[in-house]
Amino acid sequence: MKPKEKRDRRDFVRGASAVLIGGAVLSAARNRSPRLVWQIDPEKCTQCGRCATHCVLAPSAVKCFHSYSICGYCDLCGGYLRPDAKSRNTGAENQLCPTAAIKRTYIEEPYFQYTIDEDLCIGCGICAEGCDVFGNGSMYLQVKHDLCVNCNECAIAHACPSDAFERVPASEPYLLKSDRERRIS
Amino acid sequence: MxxxxxxxxxxxxxxxxxxxxxxxxxxxxxxELGKGFDYSLDEYRQVDPSLIHYTEVEPLVPTLEKISALAVAPDGKIYVGGEDAVQRFPDAGTFPIVGIPTCMAVDDDGTVFLGMQDHVEIRSKAWKKTVWMAPGGKAYLTSIVVEDEYVYVADAGNRRVWRYDRAGGEPLEIGKKDSANGVRGFNIPSPYFDVDLGPDGSLWAVNPGYHALENYRSDGVPISSWKRSGFTIEGFSGCCNPSHFALMPDGAFVTAEKGLPRVKIHNQDGSLRCVVAAPNQFDEGVVGLDVAVDDEGRIYVLDPSRNQVRTFEEKK
Structure with missing residues (x-):
């Protein structure tokens, strides 16, 4: 074999090794950086309604969450009843949720439990607004990660007027009010 | 081409x-979402000006941060509690404490009773401290009233009013559900639970989950009650309202609400007498509007969002 040919092969092996090693190092580094997903900070959310209209999915991947540890189980729930409700019952004309996604269940006098039907919820946040104004803020919006397709440029985050959307680690994908309370306490 | x-x-x-x-x-x-998705309280923020019988005068501006408790002493002095201190008006004397009081009362001899979430701190005139612990592990004290014989303390955490003797000791429990004796129990969805004394010395307590004010004998036996629900100016709206109240010398009720912040006066039977301050006089979202009344009928409203004690006088 001629010396020039020998050198060429050596150079090729060196180059290929460098590419392989570099790739492996980059890949390892990428695996170590946490995967991030979109989530709504409930403290910043102003329930503007854009979560319902700007998600690439229809209905939106944003849903109402209910923190039972914060809820007062009120008969006169501000998240369930319209401000001008004629009476406190399950009549459609009294319900604040336009899609009737909140279910009201009697527990004992005078307490009621409110549960969210995710299939009906479109993430408009009107219940969260009512609960925030008159109740304890136990109803709030979160991105549901079994529905979210995790777009790189989240359309809702782009439209959010209060900058409430943020990237969080996929290992802790929710910003729950009850968890926050537990951490504070 | x-x-x-x-x-x-x-x-x-x-x-x-x-x-x-x-x-x-x-x-x-x-x-955009349709009209069915609008949530507007604008209609309820408007108040007929002819119903507003009070005018706002110069507020008291404490030098304390995070004001949270208000009391009018029998001698007419105004006490304001905030972060790490209590301030007295008009002389602006400041007395140190540790923490932020959740409620306060002052008796004839100038002793100050401070609710500090789970205990009562009693400060003598020389500012010497005595402590009464509230029973139960989840106490959250929200109001105190003092009379000659007893000290009543509202505890939103345990949904009870505790009646202490003036010397302290084990308190009597008021408000435990007892259907046989007509006690339905206090429904307190959030930490707003106020008490005051009527002109006859009996205890009045707000039952916010029912939009009701309830009158009790000193032994906890219910005497009477009234309630008003509704978003219109005659009633109380949302949960936990009225969040605060105070009794006037003639037995009328000065009430303050959260959610739709407004201060009103209701007659002894619960009917609306007049409006003191309309929702548009407060910052949106303000909560904790504690109210107090002095012997001359002046109404004081603790406004945490402005860190002021706002003062209202009846229009001439």
Whole structure:
């Protein structure tokens, strides 16, 4: 074999090794950086309604969450009843949720439990607004990660007027009010 | 025109059309929500000016941060509690404490009773401290009133009013559900639970989950009650209202609400007498509007969002 040919092969092996090693190092580094997903900070959310209209999915991947540890189980729930409700019952004309996604269940006098039907919820946040104004803020919006397709440029985050959307680690994908309370306490 | 140029022109036209259609369809999906999704309380923020019988005068401006407790002493002095201190008006004397009081009362001899979430701190005139612990592990004290014999303490955490002797000791429990004796229990969805004394010395307590004010004998036996629900100015709205109240010398009720912040006066039977301050006189979202009344009928409203004690006098 001629010396020039020998050198060429050596150079090729060196180059290929460098590419392989570099790739492996980059890949390892990428695996170590946490995967991030979109989530709504409930403290910043102003329930503007854009979560319902700007998600690439229809209905939106944003849903109402209910923190039972914060809820007062009120008969006169501000998240369930319209401000001008004629009476406190399950009549459609009294319900604040336009899609009737909140279910009201009697527990004992005078307490009621409110549960969210995710299939009906479109993430408009009107219940969260009512609960925030008159109740304890136990109803709030979160991105549901079994529905979210995790777009790189989240359309809702782009439209959010209060900058409430943020990237969080996929290992802790929710910003729950009850968890926050537990951490504070 | 050459065929190649023609083809390019067609290609560009088609791409522009596709892009335009895409933008149109994309934007048409992002329409605003309809009228059914509007949540507006504007209608309820408006108050008929003829109902407002009070006018706002110069507020008291404490030098404390995070004001949270208000009391009018029998001698007419105003006490304001905030972060790490209590301030007295009009002399602006400041007395140190540790923490932020949740409620306060002052008796005839100037002793100050401070609710500090789970215990009562009693400060003598010389500011010497005595402590009474509230029973139960989840105490959250929200109001105190003092009379000659007893000290009543509202505990939103345990949903009880504790009646202490003036010397302290084991308190008597008021408000435990007892259907046989007509006690339905206090429904307190959030930490707003106020008490005061009527002109006859009996205890009045707000039952916010029912929009009711309830009158009790000193042994906890219920005497009477009234309630008013509704978003209109005659009633109380949302949960946990009235959040605060105070009794006037004639037995009328000065009430303050959260959610739709407004201060009103209700007659002894619960009917609306007049409005003291309308919702548009407060910052949106303000909570914790504690109220107090002095012997001359002046109404004091603790406004945490402005860190002031706002003062209202009846219009001449």
């Amino acid at each position: 050459k065929t190649v140029t023609k083809n390019w022109a067609w290609f560009i036209c088609i791409m522009v059309l596709i892009l335009g259609a895409g933008i149109y369809l994309g934007q048409s999906r992002r329409t």
